[in-house]
Amino acid sequence: MRSPTPASAPAERLAASGVASAVDEPPSDAVPARRARITSALWWSLALIALLCLIALFAPGLAPYDPNAQPDIIGLKNQPPSFAHPLGTDQYSRDLLSRMLFGARVSLSVAMLAVLLAATVGTAYGVIAGYLGGRFDAVMMRLLDALLAIPRVLLLIALLALWSPVPLVALILIIGFTGWFEVSRLVRAEVLSVKQREYVVAARALGTPALRIIWRHVLPNVLTPVLVAAALGVGNVIILEAGLSYLGIGTRAPTASWGSIFYDGSDAFQATWWIALFPGLAIIITVLAFNTFGGALRDALDPHQLADGKSR
């Protein structure tokens, strides 16, 4: 019982070569050009993100001064950019470049960890609701609707008011646990579609336990939109964290985050423009990098974006 079926093998080879030639038709010029554009966007945004992460990681080595030191609160305050202080100093004579580098740590880690948390919780919730379906799904989705009806910033302000100052971990947890609603909707919709696919029914027909089906057949096939949403989400959370710091309820002073530095500089923007300008630029560049990455990732992972009309 262990030999090939010789009768059908040559015919199959013939059929396979026929199909292969149909797929290998040269696609139109627009597709490679588009593919190249997406690839380059993906790479430069990824490189920028990597650079930002490295800067954050090695901030202690890169920073010329202690970010919280106030060497001469009278003589060195509000210095414009110079050789000694490339980005100038703030109203407490602290070196802005050093504060920016350390601020990157806070801003990036808060954003990335919060998004990781949100994506994980959202995916789990969405997969459970979508896969179980029926009454579970209905109840879970109504609960989600209720949660979505709460304005996020108000909720954050209310929760963050519990601490003064706010520990970084609490900030991450609170932003993360209020940020998963959209992800779970996305995932649930995707699960509803994936669980109808024949390979999921086939997996059940082959005796695969439910958890294994979720882990191997459902989860990998719903992760694409989660990745994209997460990449886009990092940009949003950086802005959110900056906004919260600006409102004075984000990171605790004197810990620097881009938002809190921006807040420090916004009072006297006309006189000491550099204090607000540089964190503002950093936020813009970072958000741009993450959004470009998210967009390019979506385009690269979605075959329809590159469809030449032949592949599905």
Place this chain on the structure above:
Amino acid sequence: MADPLLQIENLRTFFYGDGSVSRAVDGVSFSIGSGETIGLVGESGCGKSVTALSVLRLVRPPGRIEAGSRIKFEGRDLVTIDERELRSVRGARIAMVFQEPMTALNPVFTVGEQIAEVVRIHGKASRREAWDRAVEMLQIVGIPAPAERAREYPHQLSGGMRQRVVIAMALVMNPALVIADEPTTALDVTIQAQILELLQQLQGRFGTSILLITHDLGVVAESVSRVLVMYGGEIVEEAPVKALFAEAHHPYTEGLLAAMPRLGEARERLRTIPGTVPPPTRWPSGCRFHDRCPYAWERCTTEHPPLYQIGSAHVSRCHMADEPERRNHPHEPLVMQQQRVAAS
């Protein structure tokens, strides 16, 4: 057939919608012997796929297998055994081959991994052994260079190849029964013949029973010994394949046969069966086919026909078994009359 492998008795699978019940499978009984291939034929919506899914209890809510249904298989009733025991039947003793080889495979794993996974779920095989078994199985289903193919993803294979992979997954545990739900419908005609041939070869080799579900009587003619014809959630005719083609009794079977294109017959248009399958929420009273039937008379509209024995191993759910002379007086089916009235 002393002791059938699978015996289905009065299978009823209903779907519960908003205030209505869809009786997709409504009292189906049949059996399959060891090593036998039988065909289950019918139009879309007649309940054949739901019957297939019911055998392995794969029907999802709001669908439900009704109490009183029995699916006896290897000494167990699949309707009542617990989920854990059922999982040991699924894939190991009864396997399914689905219609769409495009979607029946998970796009994110290689085909080798997917076959090996079945082995790992059901056996104590190591990763390595399971993989070797997968490659061996690919070879058995006639895939050239199986060791290389096993490392490819589904989208890298042609439709016929993918269907071979699906068959390999179904057969890897050497099940006693394979349920093939329209296994060739999505394939080119030349590949269809190859796949049917492959199924037959494998059956000869492993002694597997096959339940072949199709809407294509041509497929049935080539590969099965016995045919069940389904209409309106019921079996309307059951006969050995030769008898069915030679002397179909039920008007619906007759209609299906007449709708088949044949060589050497100069016919301007293929004949069709007028009307469509009624919705399973409202089966017609009496005979469920009466409004589309060219022989129907009053009795058919009121009295639900039983399965009449009309030959050895040949049964038909038609009152003409009682009143054969009715066959001499064909008329326009009720739906046609209604359509004309509606149009005028």
